[in-house]
Amino acid sequence: MTRTRAESPLRQFQLLVDDDRYDAPTLHLVVVGDVIRALAEAERLIDRSTHHRGVEICEHGRRLFGLGSRAQAPRGAADAAA
DSSP, X not given: OOOOTTSOOOEEEEEEEEETTSSSOEEEEEEESSHHHHHHHHHHHHHHXXXXXXXXXXXXXXXXXXXXXXXXXXXTHHHHHO
């Protein structure tokens, strides 16, 4: 499928996966057309493994939202974003 000029440009999102096998979240990069597709990728990651407890979706290093165990913003995140 080719994109036309009228379509929005591709965007890169960072998906931070809370995996119970690791101490730190694992990073997945996705390049998609919009935030809805990034959300679909995050949901797919959660469904892929019972070890995946949640996913945080970021763009340009800023947290957009989270799913599962990452649904709540980390304490102090609002202060850091300001």
